Amino acid sequence: MATIALILAAGSGVRLGSPLAKQYLRLGGIPLLRHSVERFLAHPAIESVRVVIRGDDRSDYDAATTGLTLLSPVTGGTTRQESARLGLESLAGEAPTCVLIHDAARPFPGAALVDRLLAALVHVPGAIAGVPLRDTLKRECDGMVAATVPREGLWRAQTPQAFRYAAILAAHRQAAGRDDLTDDAAVLEAAGGAVQLVAADDANLKVTDAGDLALAERWWRGGGEMRVGSGFDVHRLGPGTGLHLCGVWLPGDRTLIGHSDADVALHALTDAMLGAIGAGDIGVHFPPSDPRWRGAPSRLFVAHAAALLRTQRAELVNLDLTIICERPKVAPHRAAMVAALADLLAIPRGRISVKATTTEGLGFAGRGEGIAAQAVVSVRLGDAP
Ligand code: MG
Numbered sequence: 001m002a003t004i005a006l007i008l009a010a011g012s013g014v015r016l017g018s019p020l021a022k023q024y025l026r027l028g029g030i031p032l033l034r035h036s037v038e039r040f041l042a043h044p045a046i047e048s049v050r051v052v053i054r055g056d057d058r059s060d061y062d063a064a065t066t067g068l069t070l071l072s073p074v075t076g077g078t079t080r081q082e083s084a085r086l087g088l089e090s091l092a093g094e095a096p097t098c099v100l101i102h103d104a105a106r107p108f109p110g111a112a113l114v115d116r117l118l119a120a121l122v123h124v125p126g127a128i129a130g131v132p133l134r135d136t137l138k139r140e141c142d143g144m145v146a147a148t149v150p151r152e153g154l155w156r157a158q159t160p161q162a163f164r165y166a167a168i169l170a171a172h173r174q175a176a177g178r179d180d181l182t183d184d185a186a187v188l189e190a191a192g193g194a195v196q197l198v199a200a201d202d203a204n205l206k207v208t209d210a211g212d213l214a215l216a217e218r219w220w221r222g223g224g225e226m227r228v229g230s231g232f233d234v235h236r237l238g239p240g241t242g243l244h245l246c247g248v249w250l251p252g253d254r255t256l257i258g259h260s261d262a263d264v265a266l267h268a269l270t271d272a273m274l275g276a277i278g279a280g281d282i283g284v285h286f287p288p289s290d291p292r293w294r295g296a297p298s299r300l301f302v303a304h305a306a307a308l309l310r311t312q313r314a315e316l317v318n319l320d321l322t323i324i325c326e327r328p329k330v331a332p333h334r335a336a337m338v339a340a341l342a343d344l345l346a347i348p349r350g351r352i353s354v355k356a357t358t359t360e361g362l363g364f365a366g367r368g369e370g371i372a373a374q375a376v377v378s379v380r381l382g383d384a385p
Contacts, residue, residue: 003118004096005040005049005160009033009061009104010076010083012054022207023104024060028220028315028382030346031064032207035107035310040100041068042307043114047096051104052076052087067303067344081181085172091165099168101184102160107216108203109160111311116198117162125167126188126195129204130155158200161185167193220313220382227314231271231375235264237368243328245371246321246337246354247299247344250328256371259288265321265337265354265373266298272319272375273305277312299344306345313382318351324365324372330356 009023018025023033033051040049050071053061061073074090076083084101091099098121102109113129120127133156137149161184168184171191181187185195207213237243240255244263256262270282279285286293286301309316319341323330330337334354342349359366 002047002094002096003045003098003100004071004091004094004165005043005046005100005102006084006087006091007033007036007040007049007051007102007104008076008080008083008087009057010052010054011080011105012056017210020060021054021057024057024064025213027107027207027213027216029348030310030315031060032107033061033064033104034068034346036102036104036109037065037068037070038307038310039109039111040102040114041070042304042311043111045114045118046100048094050074050087050090052083064346066346067299067306069300069303079179081172081175081179081187084184084187085176088165088169088172092169096165098162099165100160100162101168103206105207106159106204107207108205108219108313110201110203113198113200113204114160114162117160120196120198121162121164124194124196125164126161126185126193127163127198128161128183128185128195129158129200130197131158131200131202155197157183157185158204158206159183163188167191220315221380225381226317227276227379227381229272229274229276229377229379231268231273231275232372233264233267233271234364234370234372235262235267236370243371244298245323245328245330245333245373247297247340248333248336250333252328254327254368260286260293260296260298260301263298264371265323265375266302268373268375269319269321269341269377270298270301270305272377273302273309273316273379276377276379277309277314279305279308302344309379314379315382316345316347316351317378317380318353319345319375319377320353321355322374323354323356324359324374325356325370326358326361326366326368330354 051073053073055075117127133151133154138145139147171188235256238257242251243256246265337354
C-alpha cells in the first residue's frame with residue numbers, strides 16, 4: 001500500500017510574538033514544521049511527504065526543509081478544509097493507496113501511532129488519532145456552570161488522520177464550499193464513510209500558543225541525557241577532476257574512490273550520528289551492495305541519520321570533524337564546509353567544527369594514497385517515545 005503524508009502548514013493566524021508563522025518557529029532549534037516532516041520521512045511505511053503551505057511562506061518553507069527530499073510543496077486555500085482538498089487534489093498524479101493528513105502544529109506524531117492508523121485502514125476507509133476525554137465537562141453561562149455534560153464516549157480528535165486516498169478525495173470534492181467541517185474525518189463522515197478512533201499518546205501535543213511551545217520544548221529537551229558518537233572512515237584517492245568533502249566540491253586532479261560520491265567526511269559524520277543513538281553504522285543502512293547508492297550524494301546518508309536522531313528526539317548539540325590528508329588543502333574551503341553542514345543538519349554554524357591535519361608525510365595519508373576523516377558528535381536525548 002503506497003502511503004503519502006500530507007502536512008498542512010498553510011495557516012497564517014497565530015504568530016506567537018514572532019514575524020514567522022507558528023509552523024516555522026523553532027522548537028529545540030528546529031523549525032516546528034520540520035519535526036513532523038522528518039518523522040513521516042523516516043517512517044518505513046510512508047513513501048513520500050508533501051507540505052501544503054501559504055504562498056507567502058515559500059522562503060520560510062525552503063529554509064525549514066533544507067536538505068530533505070520532499071514532493072514539491074503546494075499552496076493551500078483560505079480555510080483548513082480547502083487546503084486539505086487542494087493538497088489531496090495535488091496527489092492525483094501519484095495516486096497513493098492511502099494518505100495521512102497531519103497538522104504541522106503537532107511536532108511529535110509517533111511511529112507506532114502511524115502504524116496503528118494504517119493498520120486500521122484494512123477494515124475502514126478512515127482512522128484518526130484521538131484521546132478519550134478525562135476531564136469533567138461543564139456548560140458555561142455568564143461565568144456560572146449551567147450544566148454538567150456527560151463525557152462518556154467523547155474523544156478529542158487529533159492528527160494524523162489516515163484515509164484511503166480515493167475515499168477522502170471524493171468526500172472532499174463533495175464537501176467543497178462547505179466551511180463547517182473542522183477536520184478531515186468530519187469530511188469523510190459527511191460522505192457516509194466510517195472512521196475508526198485510534199488512541200494517541202500524550203506526546204502528540206498541539207502547539208497553539210506560547211505555553212504549548214514551552215511545553216513542547218520541555219518534552220523535546222527531556223531529561224537531558226547526553227550521548228557521544230564517533231565515526232571514522234577512509235577512502236582511496238585516484239586520478240580524477242576533483243572530490244567531495246563535507247558536501248563541498250573541491251576541483252583538482254584527484255578524486256575519492258567509492259561506491260557513493262565517497263565523501264569521506266560525511267561518511268564519518270553519519271557513523272558518528274548513528275553511533276550516538278546505537279543505530280548501527282552506515283553499511284547497515286546503506287549497503288554498498290545496493291545499486292541505489294551507486295554515485296549517491298552522501299548528504300542523503302547524513303539526512304537519514306539526522307531523521308533517525310529526530311525520531312528519537314535526539315538533538316545534535318555539536319559536531320567536530322577532522323580531515324586527515326596532505327592534499328587538498330582544507331583551510332580555504334573550511335567556511336564553505338561549515339556552511340554546507342549547517343544547511344544539511346539545520347543547526348547553527350557555531351555548533352560545527354571542521355579541522356584538518358596532515359600525518360607529517362607518514363602512512364597512506366602522507367603518501368597521498370587516501371583521505372581519512374574522523375567525526376565526534378554530541379547528542380542530547382529527549383523523552384521517549
Ligand atoms: Mg565510506
